[in-house]
Amino acid sequence: MTGQGTGLKPGEALGILGGGQLGRMLAIAAAQIGLDVHVYTDEADSPASRVAAKTIVGAYDDEAKLAAFAREARIVTSEFENVPAATADALVAAGAIVRPDPRALAVAQDRFDEKTFLNSMDVPTVPFAAVNSLAELEAALSRIGTPAILKTRRLGYDGLGQARLQSGADAAAAWEKMSGAPAILEGFASFEREVSIIAARGADGSFARYDLCENDHAGGILSSTRLPARASPAVSAAAEKAVRRVMEHFDYVGVLTIEFFLMADGALIANEMAPRVHNSGHWTIEGALTSQFEQHVRAVVGWRLGPAARIADCEMTNLIGEDASRWAEIASDPSAHLHLYGKRSTRAGRKMGHVTRLKFPPT
Ligand SMILES: Nc1ncnc2c1ncn2[C@@H]1O[C@H](COP(=O)(O)OP(=O)(O)O)[C@@H](O)[C@H]1O
Ligand SMILES: [Mg+2]
Structure with a gap:
C-alpha cells in the first residue's frame, strides 16, 4: 500500500x-x-x-x-x-x-489555456485563437478559415456555449452567442471518429489505462461509447503517450481523460482534457476489472491502483432527457445494466442515466 x-x-x-x-x-x-x-x-x-x-x-x-x-x-x-x-x-x-492537483483543474477550466498547454506537451490540437471581440473573431477567421467553431473559453459543457461557423458571414451571429464572454475560435476537425483515453496515476506514480473508447456525440452531447474502438494499436499508443505526459507534468494523482478526434489518415488530435472520471468511462463499471470510479478513489486515497483490463465488448448509451422514461422497459431487458442518477427533474439535454450492454467474449 x-x-x-x-x-x-x-x-x-x-x-x-x-x-x-x-x-x-x-x-x-x-x-x-x-x-x-x-x-x-x-x-x-x-x-x-x-x-x-x-x-x-x-x-x-x-x-x-x-x-x-x-x-x-x-x-x-x-x-x-x-x-x-x-x-x-x-x-x-x-x-x-x-487531489488531483488544482493546477490541472485550472488548465482544464479554460479552453485556450488547455490547448496551449497540450501543444506545449507535444500533443497536437486543431488551430485556435483567443477571441475577445467581433474584430478579433474576423481576424482569427482569416487565419484559421471555415468551417470553424467559436466556444466560450470557460464553463461550457455538453456542447453548450458553442457556435458553428460555415463561412465568414456567420461571424456576427456567432459572436453574439458568446454574450461578451472571452472565447476561442477553433478550426473544425473533419474527423473520422472520436475516441477518448481514460487513465489513472497513483500517489506512488504508478499508471493504469483503460482501452481506448469510441464516442458518438449528438448535438454536442455524448450519446454512446463502444469498446473496442475502431482504432489501430498505434493510435492507442499515441493516446497513451499523451495522457502519460500530461499526468507526469502535474505529478497527477487520480483519473484523467483526454478526448481526441481521429482523422482519416490516423492522426490523433486532442480536443479537450478532463481532470476527472468521464462519461465515456461509464462502461468500466461492468466492463472492466476495476471501474474508473473505484480507480479514482483508490488513487486519491493513496491505495494501489486496481487492474484496468476490459472483460467484454461494451456499448454504453446515455439516457438523455425523456430517454429515461423508458426505465421500466430497460430494467426488464436481461442484457441491459441500467443506471439512473436520481435527478429530481427531467430537462431536454440533461443526462438522467445510462445503460451498458456487454458482449462476451471480448474482442
Ligand atoms: N474543433 C472541433 N472540430 C470538430 N468537432 C468539434 C470541435 N469542437 C467540438 N466538436 C464537437 O462537439 C463536441 C463537444 O465539444 P467539446 O469541445 O468537447 O465541448 P464539451 O466541453 O461541451 O464536451 C465534440 O465532442 C465534437 O463532437
Ligand atoms: Mg467534450
Missing part, C-alpha cells in the same frame, strides 16, 4: 466537491471499499448526496463551511473541473490534501 502516512483507511472520510452523477458514482465506489463520503455541493438534495454519508450544502466560496468540510475529510477530490481556485486554496489552507 502506498502513502501509508497520508492515505485513508476504511472508515475514514473522503471529500468530494460537487453533487452530480459523477460524484454519485464515485461515492458508491468509495462506499464499496469501506470509505465514508462527505459531499460538498451548492445544490440541496443532489444525486451524490443521496448516496453519501454526509453532505455539506454551501457556496464554493464559503470559507467557514469549506474549512468544516476539510476538518472531517482529510483528502478531497472533485467531480467537476470548474472548482474555483479560491475553493481549492481554502481547502488546502484548512489542512486538506486536494
Whole structure:
C-alpha cells in the first residue's frame, strides 16, 4: 500500500466537491471499499448526496463551511473541473490534501489555456485563437478559415456555449452567442471518429489505462461509447503517450481523460482534457476489472491502483432527457445494466442515466 502516512483507511472520510452523477458514482465506489463520503455541493438534495454519508450544502466560496468540510475529510477530490481556485486554496489552507492537483483543474477550466498547454506537451490540437471581440473573431477567421467553431473559453459543457461557423458571414451571429464572454475560435476537425483515453496515476506514480473508447456525440452531447474502438494499436499508443505526459507534468494523482478526434489518415488530435472520471468511462463499471470510479478513489486515497483490463465488448448509451422514461422497459431487458442518477427533474439535454450492454467474449 502506498502513502501509508497520508492515505485513508476504511472508515475514514473522503471529500468530494460537487453533487452530480459523477460524484454519485464515485461515492458508491468509495462506499464499496469501506470509505465514508462527505459531499460538498451548492445544490440541496443532489444525486451524490443521496448516496453519501454526509453532505455539506454551501457556496464554493464559503470559507467557514469549506474549512468544516476539510476538518472531517482529510483528502478531497472533485467531480467537476470548474472548482474555483479560491475553493481549492481554502481547502488546502484548512489542512486538506486536494487531489488531483488544482493546477490541472485550472488548465482544464479554460479552453485556450488547455490547448496551449497540450501543444506545449507535444500533443497536437486543431488551430485556435483567443477571441475577445467581433474584430478579433474576423481576424482569427482569416487565419484559421471555415468551417470553424467559436466556444466560450470557460464553463461550457455538453456542447453548450458553442457556435458553428460555415463561412465568414456567420461571424456576427456567432459572436453574439458568446454574450461578451472571452472565447476561442477553433478550426473544425473533419474527423473520422472520436475516441477518448481514460487513465489513472497513483500517489506512488504508478499508471493504469483503460482501452481506448469510441464516442458518438449528438448535438454536442455524448450519446454512446463502444469498446473496442475502431482504432489501430498505434493510435492507442499515441493516446497513451499523451495522457502519460500530461499526468507526469502535474505529478497527477487520480483519473484523467483526454478526448481526441481521429482523422482519416490516423492522426490523433486532442480536443479537450478532463481532470476527472468521464462519461465515456461509464462502461468500466461492468466492463472492466476495476471501474474508473473505484480507480479514482483508490488513487486519491493513496491505495494501489486496481487492474484496468476490459472483460467484454461494451456499448454504453446515455439516457438523455425523456430517454429515461423508458426505465421500466430497460430494467426488464436481461442484457441491459441500467443506471439512473436520481435527478429530481427531467430537462431536454440533461443526462438522467445510462445503460451498458456487454458482449462476451471480448474482442
Ligand atoms: N474543433 C472541433 N472540430 C470538430 N468537432 C468539434 C470541435 N469542437 C467540438 N466538436 C464537437 O462537439 C463536441 C463537444 O465539444 P467539446 O469541445 O468537447 O465541448 P464539451 O466541453 O461541451 O464536451 C465534440 O465532442 C465534437 O463532437
Ligand atoms: Mg467534450
